[in-house]
Amino acid sequence: MNLPVVPFGKPRGERADAARNREHLLETARDMIAELGVGKVTMDGLAERAGLGKGTVFRRFGTRAGIFVALLDDDEHRFQEQVLSGPPPLGPGADPVQRLIAYGRARTAFLVDHFDIARASLDPHQPTPAGGGTMTRLHIRMLLKQARLDVPDLDSLALQLTAALDGPLLLYMFPTDPGPVSAAGTFIPLADSWQTLIESIVRANRPIDPDQAAERTARP
Amino acid sequence: MNLPVVPFGKPRGERADAARNREHLLETARDMIAELGVGKVTMDGLAERAGLGKGTVFRRFGTRAGIFVALLDDDEHRFQEQVLSGPPPLGPGADPVQRLIAYGRARTAFLVDHFDIARASLDPHQPTPAGGGTMTRLHIRMLLKQARLDVPDLDSLALQLTAALDGPLLLYMFPTDPGPVSAAGTFIPLADSWQTLIESIVRANRPIDPDQAAERTARP
Incomplete structure (x- = not known):
């Protein structure tokens, strides 16, 4: 799996729904870390908990x-x-x-x-x-x-x-x-x-x- | 190519011919670096110049x-x-x-x-x-x-x-x-x-x- 990693920070001109997804994913990841610890956060787990498709998560972060x-x-x-x-x-x-x-x-x-x-x-x-x-x-x-x-x-x-x-x-x-x-x-x-x-x-x-x-x- | 890398330094109980090979390879590598620069030293080039088989070089160093x-x-x-x-x-x-x-x-x-x-x-x-x-x-x-x-x-x-x-x-x-x-x-x-x-x-x-x-x- 060698998808390009999204650059740091909010890309310029990020569309409003993409920005919302990003914030929602980061917030969900923080909740998961607080509850389960860093080791338990996976791409699949994050997608499921965030209620978003796996593809969205992969496109956003590239890798775990x-x-x-x-x-x-x-x-x-x-x-x-x-x-x-x-x-x-x-x-x-x-x-x-x-x-x-x-x-x-x-x-x-x-x-x-x-x-x-x-x-x-x-x-x-x-x-x-x-x-x-x-x-x-x-x-x-x-x-x-x-x-x-x-x-x-x-x-x-x-x-x-x-x-x-x-x-x-x-x-x-x-x-x-x-x-x-x-x-x-x-x-x-x-x-x-x-x-x-x-x-x-x-x-x-x-x-x-x-x-x-x-x-x-x-x-x- | 994922051969195990030989541990640092001279392994204990290294046999005499293996030790000689190691010294010879390191000396040859130093000569190549001095003449050609680090970038030109390859596994194949080192084996050829040292007059040793590629297998010997791979077993010794694992990777470039x-x-x-x-x-x-x-x-x-x-x-x-x-x-x-x-x-x-x-x-x-x-x-x-x-x-x-x-x-x-x-x-x-x-x-x-x-x-x-x-x-x-x-x-x-x-x-x-x-x-x-x-x-x-x-x-x-x-x-x-x-x-x-x-x-x-x-x-x-x-x-x-x-x-x-x-x-x-x-x-x-x-x-x-x-x-x-x-x-x-x-x-x-x-x-x-x-x-x-x-x-x-x-x-x-x-x-x-x-x-x-x-x-x-x-x-x-």
Whole structure:
């Protein structure tokens, strides 16, 4: 079975009934996951429960993994909305260092909450897609810049911090058991350690405050 | 074609002629890569050039990707030997912070040098194997501990630094063009940025030297 997978998100110009079907299917899939767990969601089961033809489900998602790609994409959009226009400190308006810490904490929680769905979104017959992390990288880069850190290479640091944030959950814990993740509901150690990492970088690289520097120069 | 892939490294009790064949095949593959590039190495071409039967090559490597898995494994062993018993600062004997920096630089160079081989070692019909990084993680953890940093969670920090080190080359740049990597031969920006990262963590979290602390306490 090698049907083309529908691209992420709502295609432009999606007709109203197709959009309704999509929303209905995603909502039904969420209900099934909540009730039965990720492992029990199948293409046939989803079609039956949604009261739609199997053909509709196959055309929409392509493969079983495609269901979870669509769910993940939908939640990812909601997460990005919170970052772009939600309340501080995750959203705009807070100090950039506080936003960096809040982003790492929220992202860790997001990745933990989506661990099973993310795993199921990987098609076992396809190579794992290259790590995205583009939004995370750009966001981290912007906040590092706003924090006016005196580091030699903001791009590389942003890339390494993106990997430090996403990597432990995306790369190193697949496909092993998440361990403390599922037990505690949130993966506190990684979120705390992210805060330590950011605070260390800030403490070590924060340039002298311009006012203080001026004061210091002014002294005899 | 779904022959089982031979496990990493030299199997225990490998017979002498099998071991010789393996060495000969790896050496021939290295010659072919140096002359023709990774893309031109095929199972048939390797068998012909090595003067061995196709069956021998298939039994040894299973798939074309298996050739590169074996090459990578061989070089990985050599790299680990340098870390475990080579000259300082990569090998034992140097200050742990200097060793952390040297390890990150050497690892970056290793990953850059093996970029094409690592990419070719991914079987396009198999899911990408979970990121290993176990040796890197244990080594970083050991050195962080030796550096006696005052961080709340050494395990999480080691995991995040492993991801920061391996991630940009293993995850985020696959399968896109390596860009500056191939141009410069080494990926200087990431190695420099690794040093900044380690120095920041050390500067921000180095506990007060016990002698200095005693002196300070002794003062009235």
